[in-house]
Amino acid sequence: MKKRNWKRIIINTIISLIIPVGMFLIFAVLSKGRTATVKMFVTTFRQSIIPIIICWGLMLNMSVGMMNFSAGAMMLCAGILGGNLAQMTGTGIPGVLVFCLLVTLVEGAITGFLYNKMRVPCMVLTIGMMMIWESFPKLIFSSGVNLPSSMTLLARSPYCFILLGVMFVVFHMLYNKTAFGHNLRAIGNNQAIANSVGLDSDKIKFASFVFGAIFLGIAATLYVSERGELRNVQFMASMTIMMDGFMGMFLALFLSKYCNMSVAVIIGSFSMKMLSNGFVAIGLSARTRDIMQGLLLLVLLTISANAGVFERIKTNKAFAKSADDEYRKIQQTGKSIQ
Amino acid sequence: MLKKMKKCMAFLLILCMAVTATACGGNTDNSAAVNENTASSTDANKNTDTDTNTGSETDENAASGEELPRFKILFAYQQYEDKLGGEFKSAIQYLCDAYNCEAVFYESGSGDTAVGNLESVLTAGDIDGLISVGFDTARMEVASKYNVPVVLACGFPSVEAEVSGITSYDLFLGGVTDSDYRAGYRAMESLYEAGCRQVTYSGLSAGFAKSHDDRTKGVMDFLEANPDMILLADSYTMGKASEDIPTFNASFPEIEGMAFTSMSDALYNAIESEDLADGSVKIAGVDISSKTGEFFERGIQVWGCGGQYGTAMVSWAILYNYLIDGTRIISDTTTPIERDYLEITTYEEFEDFVKYVGVSLPVYDAEEIKELIHYFNPDITYEGYLSHAENYTLQDIIERHGDKIND
Numbered sequence: 001m002k003k004r005n006w007k008r009i010i011i012n013t014i015i016s017l018i019i020p021v022g023m024f025l026i027f028a029v030l031s032k033g034r035t036a037t038v039k040m041f042v043t044t045f046r047q048s049i050i051p052i053i054i055c056w057g058l059m060l061n062m063s064v065g066m067m068n069f070s071a072g073a074m075m076l077c078a079g080i081l082g083g084n085l086a087q088m089t090g091t092g093i094p095g096v097l098v099f100c101l102l103v104t105l106v107e108g109a110i111t112g113f114l115y116n117k118m119r120v121p122c123m124v125l126t127i128g129m130m131m132i133w134e135s136f137p138k139l140i141f142s143s144g145v146n147l148p149s150s151m152t153l154l155a156r157s158p159y160c161f162i163l164l165g166v167m168f169v170v171f172h173m174l175y176n177k178t179a180f181g182h183n184l185r186a187i188g189n190n191q192a193i194a195n196s197v198g199l200d201s202d203k204i205k206f207a208s209f210v211f212g213a214i215f216l217g218i219a220a221t222l223y224v225s226e227r228g229e230l231r232n233v234q235f236m237a238s239m240t241i242m243m244d245g246f247m248g249m250f251l252a253l254f255l256s257k258y259c260n261m262s263v264a265v266i267i268g269s270f271s272m273k274m275l276s277n278g279f280v281a282i283g284l285s286a287r288t289r290d291i292m293q294g295l296l297l298l299v300l301l302t303i304s305a306n307a308g309v310f311e312r313i314k315t316n317k318a319f320a321k322s323a324d325d326e327y328r329k330i331q332q333t334g335k336s337i338q
Numbered sequence: 339m340l341k342k343m344k345k346c347m348a349f350l351l352i353l354c355m356a357v358t359a360t361a362c363g364g365n366t367d368n369s370a371a372v373n374e375n376t377a378s379s380t381d382a383n384k385n386t387d388t389d390t391n392t393g394s395e396t397d398e399n400a401a402s403g404e405e406l407p408r409f410k411i412l413f414a415y416q417q418y419e420d421k422l423g424g425e426f427k428s429a430i431q432y433l434c435d436a437y438n439c440e441a442v443f444y445e446s447g448s449g450d451t452a453v454g455n456l457e458s459v460l461t462a463g464d465i466d467g468l469i470s471v472g473f474d475t476a477r478m479e480v481a482s483k484y485n486v487p488v489v490l491a492c493g494f495p496s497v498e499a500e501v502s503g504i505t506s507y508d509l510f511l512g513g514v515t516d517s518d519y520r521a522g523y524r525a526m527e528s529l530y531e532a533g534c535r536q537v538t539y540s541g542l543s544a545g546f547a548k549s550h551d552d553r554t555k556g557v558m559d560f561l562e563a564n565p566d567m568i569l570l571a572d573s574y575t576m577g578k579a580s581e582d583i584p585t586f587n588a589s590f591p592e593i594e595g596m597a598f599t600s601m602s603d604a605l606y607n608a609i610e611s612e613d614l615a616d617g618s619v620k621i622a623g624v625d626i627s628s629k630t631g632e633f634f635e636r637g638i639q640v641w642g643c644g645g646q647y648g649t650a651m652v653s654w655a656i657l658y659n660y661l662i663d664g665t666r667i668i669s670d671t672t673t674p675i676e677r678d679y680l681e682i683t684t685y686e687e688f689e690d691f692v693k694y695v696g697v698s699l700p701v702y703d704a705e706e707i708k709e710l711i712h713y714f715n716p717d718i719t720y721e722g723y724l725s726h727a728e729n730y731t732l733q734d735i736i737e738r739h740g741d742k743i744n745d
Binding site: 031034035037039040042043044046047138142143144146149152155156226227228229231232234235237240276277280281283285286287 | 573577602
């Protein structure tokens with residue numbers, strides 16, 4: 001049985017928590033304690049729930065190198081259709097959940113099918129699908145959806161946290177404990193080798209869209225419950241819906257080297273939301289907040305992309321030193337003989 | 339296998355083209371950018387279900403005098419599914435029905451898409467005039483190319499170069515706008531009068547819409563003039579103002595008032611979710627939503643405003659003046675006619691607003707619009723329009739339409 005390297009685990013845990021804990025402390029000082037309250041913590045966490053779930057859904061595609069730009073549009077379409085269908089059938093909150101899930105599953109299946117058949121880059125396909133999902137609900141429910149207060153409970157505490165917990169377990173099991181999750185990572189690491197050992201990439205990529213759609217369906221349910229109303233949009237305006245999840249995803253990819261992906265997503269999305277709220281609490285103007293957030297993300301991504309550089313430099317220096325020592329030894333040996 | 343796939347793809351593409359050609363060929367509601375309503379197809383927007391029955395009044399107006407020439411008037415707005423879009427559509431359709439005109443409603447789009455969309459609509463060559471919410475020099479060039487006069491409604495360019503560009507065209511007849519600056523100023527003033535000294539503000543991303551920028555300016559100017567009112571935090575997003583509420587609430591428990599550049603049900607939901615709907619925090623904002631009445635009744639909202647579609651009706655009158663006898667109401671087109679919003683400060687006023695400003699009868703009926711048209715009223719002048727704008731209040735509408743709308 002493999003012995004657990006506790007030292008490694010502790011180091012990785014510390015590295016994973018450096019960013020959120022560091023941010024918390026910095027903002028606590030800068031805001032003179034405004035951000036260091038339970039209320040702020042709970043609010044930030046609650047605001048992170050939808051981005052976390054979106055990010056989990058996106059990760060299933062990102063793991064195989066695919067970026068789903070239509071996630072926001074899928075959620076919007078599902079929210080409008082699901083909300084209206086639930087009201088028409090009188091099924092209340094369960095109806096919102098079921099119909100939103102069904103719609104996103106159909107959307108995910110169609111996207112996956114088209115990806116496999118058309119063989120176009122995922123970015124191109126999903127941008128096209130984004131426009132379709134944005135426009136489709138307008139044909140049926142041109143005024144969007146309005147939910148009564150009684151049907152918006154899922155977005156409130158503690159129901160949203162319960163839903164988050166359930167989806168965490170689902171993602172963790174799916175990504176880490178199932179053959180699908182293992183196959184996903186195998187294809188993501190090296191598709192050619194994965195294919196050569198018998199993995200069917202088409203089938204797995206299709207499944208990634210479908211399973212990702214489950215998370216987007218839950219996110220859509222929470223999104224429509226939180227807002228109570230959704231309107232049709234156009235011209236790729238739905239991208240703002242998934243933007244928070246998107247931002248957290250990059251941080252999660254960086255953190256996934258040190259902790260499990262399911263946890264990395266939570267830390268990443270929570271940190272980005274804490275950043276946003278922290279800037280508000282310290283009184284920065286909206287423009288400055290946007291610039292700071294962008295800069296910080298850039299710094300994090302740069303560190304992540306170049307994480308191996310310092311080690312390589314260190315290794316090269318060590319190698320150069322040992323080569324120099326060897327050369328001096330040889331020279332000295334040569335002189336003594338002479 | 340590959341050959342079969344190619345054949346399938348080719349067949350699918352042909353099918354798509356055929357469907358598109360068929361769908362876009364006729365006058366259907368699903369055509370690319372135009373939603374056309376002929377004057378003869380009266381829809382639910384036309385009032386037929388009240389005792390006043392303005393439908394019959396408009397029939398009388400059209401039939402009582404000489405046969406009016408038929409004009410095709412294009413109205414351009416972002417979308418017609420929201421409340422304001424629906425009101426615009428209803429009001430313009432009402433006027434077109436009353437004056438033997440054909441109304442064409444079209445979703446303008448934005449940026450380069452808007453220019454292309456406009457050209458595709460004007461290409462047929464049968465549009466006599468255009469009323470647009472939002473415009474730029476590029477679109478004015480297109481309109482001028484097709485010899486279509488233009489009047490702006492509920493918005494005017496803010497950049498000087500843009501104003502110079504648009505107003506240099508002879509076919510630009512001017513614009514009528516809502517006083518967004520005053521709306522922003524009044525929102526803050528109302529919170530101040532309600533005793534709020536520590537407030538937050540949520541607006542739209544700067545530069546996206548001049549109307550929202552003007553509201554923000556009004557807000558900031560009021561704050562500058564009243565230094566005892568403190569802006570705890572502000573935020574400018576694209577439609578994510580409801581997310582500001584929990585953040586502001588968590589960061590600043592001392593909030594007394596919240597102002598918004600645009601109200602919506604999502605905002606009201608967020609306020610309730612954050613347990614701020616107990617009256618401890620007062621709110622003020624532009625636009626009316628389905629929950630506005632409830633919040634006024636509970637004493638949470640202290641100020642609101644709406645009624646912008648009346649501005650579009652005045653723009654229509656300016657355009658019609660030009661079409662029917664060449665009258666140009668606005669000589670200096672660089673300055674738009676500015677009209678106040680209809681303000682609401684109590685639940686009773688909200689009830690009056692719903693009764694008299696809702697689409698059961700537009701804020702101006704066909705006879706009242708006649709007074710703004712030189713062909714029917716030779717005494718009307720630009721000054722008359724300014725005076726007309728000054729009188730645009732809820733009380734004025736109640737006095738004019740009180741006997742026309744039953745309870």
